[in-house]
Amino acid sequence: MSKNRRKSLKKEPVIPKTDFSFYESKIYIIATIIMFHIVPLVFVMMGENGQLLLLQFFLMMLNPMFIALSGLIYGIKQGFNFKFPLFMAIISMVSIPMYYQFDAAANMMMTTIIMCIVYAIFSFAATVIGAFVKRLLRL
Numbered sequence: 784m785s786k787n788r789r790k791s792l793k794k795e796p797v798i799p800k801t802d803f804s805f806y807e808s809k810i811y812i813i814a815t816i817i818m819f820h821i822v823p824l825v826f827v828m829m830g831e832n833g834q835l836l837l838l839q840f841f842l843m844m845l846n847p848m849f850i851a852l853s854g855l856i857y858g859i860k861q862g863f864n865f866k867f868p869l870f871m872a873i874i875s876m877v878s879i880p881m882y883y884q885f886d887a888a889a890n891m892m893m894t895t896i897i898m899c900i901v902y903a904i905f906s907f908a909a910t911v912i913g914a915f916v917k918r919l920l921r922l
Contacts, residue, residue: 800914801862808867811853815874818849823882838883842898846875847905854906858913859920868910872903 805812823841826833850871857867876899885891 801864803864803866807861808857808870811857811867812870812874814853815849815871819846819875819878820881823878827882834884842879842883842894846898847901850875850902851905851909854909855913855916858910858915859917860913862917863910863914868903868906871906872899875899875902 823837826837826841829836854868854871861867876895879895879898880891883891883894885894
């Protein structure tokens with residue numbers, strides 16, 4: 784009888800984890816590709832003013848907010864897994880050397896590494912918070 788009781792006392796994890804599925808994540812990946820690769824292309828075609836706008840607003844403000852929002856929504860709908868924040872960071876990292884112009888190659892490399900880490904942290908934290916909210920809403 785005590786064995787059955789111990790099994791029933793098994794607690795559910797605080798942050799629900801799920802397996803990663805490209806099928807379930809495709810809308811988030813497509814939205815990230817549009818935000819990081821299609822929209823900057825339009826600004827690059829606008830010339831020097833467009834690139835300045837791109838560097839000031841997208842790299843430091845809009846992209847981290849987008850990463851955090853999509854990670855939060857993904858966490859609420861799907862739960863948490865480690866692969867989603869990594870894919871978001873990789874997709875965003877590729878766009879930085881492609882569309883953002885810097886004075887020196889060293890600046891570009893350092894900015895790419897730093898922003899990749901920042902985007903990964905934002906995505907990871909937002910996915911964890913979203914998975915926690917998912918668990919709270921299920922109670």
